[in-house]
Amino acid sequence: MLESGVVFDTLRPHDLHEAISLLELHGEAARVVAGGTDVMVQIPVGRIKPGVLVSLDRIAGLRQLECTSDRGLTLGALATHNDVVDSASCARSYPALVEGCRLVGSVQLRNLATVGGNLCNASPSADATPPLVVYGAAVALLGPRGERTMPLEEFLVGPGKTALAHDEVLVRIDVPMPTLRSGARYERTTPRLAMDIAFVNVAVMVILENDLETCREARIALGAVAPTVVRARSAEAALREQALTPELFEEAGRIAASECSPITDVRGSADGRIDAVQMLVRRCLREALERAKES
Amino acid sequence: MEKHIIELTVNGRLREIEVEPYLSLLDLVRYRLLLPGSKAGCLTGDCGACTMLVNGRAVTSCLMLAVQADGKSIVTIEGLEQDGKLHPLQEAFVSFGAAQCGFCIPGTVLAAKYLLDQNPNPTLDEIREGMAGNLCRCTGYTKIYEAIEAASAAMRGEKV
Numbered sequence: 001m002l003e004s005g006v007v008f009d010t011l012r013p014h015d016l017h018e019a020i021s022l023l024e025l026h027g028e029a030a031r032v033v034a035g036g037t038d039v040m041v042q043i044p045v046g047r048i049k050p051g052v053l054v055s056l057d058r059i060a061g062l063r064q065l066e067c068t069s070d071r072g073l074t075l076g077a078l079a080t081h082n083d084v085v086d087s088a089s090c091a092r093s094y095p096a097l098v099e100g101c102r103l104v105g106s107v108q109l110r111n112l113a114t115v116g117g118n119l120c121n122a123s124p125s126a127d128a129t130p131p132l133v134v135y136g137a138a139v140a141l142l143g144p145r146g147e148r149t150m151p152l153e154e155f156l157v158g159p160g161k162t163a164l165a166h167d168e169v170l171v172r173i174d175v176p177m178p179t180l181r182s183g184a185r186y187e188r189t190t191p192r193l194a195m196d197i198a199f200v201n202v203a204v205m206v207i208l209e210n211d212l213e214t215c216r217e218a219r220i221a222l223g224a225v226a227p228t229v230v231r232a233r234s235a236e237a238a239l240r241e242q243a244l245t246p247e248l249f250e251e252a253g254r255i256a257a258s259e260c261s262p263i264t265d266v267r268g269s270a271d272g273r274i275d276a277v278q279m280l281v282r283r284c285l286r287e288a289l290e291r292a293k294e295s
Numbered sequence: 296m297e298k299h300i301i302e303l304t305v306n307g308r309l310r311e312i313e314v315e316p317y318l319s320l321l322d323l324v325r326y327r328l329l330l331p332g333s334k335a336g337c338l339t340g341d342c343g344a345c346t347m348l349v350n351g352r353a354v355t356s357c358l359m360l361a362v363q364a365d366g367k368s369i370v371t372i373e374g375l376e377q378d379g380k381l382h383p384l385q386e387a388f389v390s391f392g393a394a395q396c397g398f399c400i401p402g403t404v405l406a407a408k409y410l411l412d413q414n415p416n417p418t419l420d421e422i423r424e425g426m427a428g429n430l431c432r433c434t435g436y437t438k439i440y441e442a443i444e445a446a447s448a449a450m451r452g453e454k455v
Contacts (some may be wrong), residue, residue: 001318003338007315009296009297012365036359040359107353107428108353112358112359
């Protein structure tokens, strides 16, 4: 980035062991870079000031995307948003995740931006996050002390903040295979039709009992209405073991809206967000139910 | 700070080149390889003027580090014509008047190429979605979409 005048070194380790050693060696001066779509934007404006970038691009095996019936979906750290969008197995088994990933930026951006890197950037309005949460995703972090895993909700700590230690790399995202009779949906509202960041976003998963009418479990994840993605637990409880009707979906939408306290910002008002949560939860529940019946 | 030596294929030619580690791929192409077709627009990945193909995939090259292009195959707008013959997309952009000032056009044409590589028979909605990453201040996009539709028909061997 010649125009910005910012200089830094870029190291390209051959494997994760080397990457972690470099992070330990350079300490606070080092930043990991994957696709670069956040890092390369933040450096010229001084939001991050690396002495050294540690690029993962040379490390073999990090871009994998595998889907098996027993392990579910495994996304390597370098799997891009378009890898997910173009994956037939994701379309079949994780449609809400595909819905989220295909809305990120432009096609050019989706060819570079990694899902793992996006999670590490921890934007409250990230599009892949609510679907990954309702699918029960966990992240795997590798550091000098070995690998640890944690649920995604635990990994995301605040806007731009994660549980990643400075000498750790997010290496993998594990998403269990959805159960039978479950369906999930992701929707967002944005001022523009494309190239925009969510005003509010919602993902919902509905798991049905054998009768295909009663809800065994509902998961509702709300984005862009709190410092991190949040679960609408009261709305979820209101749906549990209930016959799923349009009236109940309305009610769940109202409860979910009352559970969040969004802010007013450049994209719109807090009140507008509350209304949007209600609408999106209702719409997602309707669609998720249809998918659960079909599954 | 030491430079890195990288090897990459650019428009079909293998190049070995020394780059500063903080260069973007766009910087490399414009200021080291002296291929000025790719444009520096927003430098934040929003406008698409820097679009080029890396291993066949359209990317905003302002966001990619030059060193990350090591071992890859790059196609810039300069590489689209073959043996002096314009690509059907280029032909269509000319005949439909899809360019005005021309600044967005190299990125737009390459994004369109990627779109048609992925989907040889796109609907208008699919064209809009695939081209959403290329901003044009001049044309209002209509003739760009018409040119893409015509080029896709020509590439499928259909009469336009």
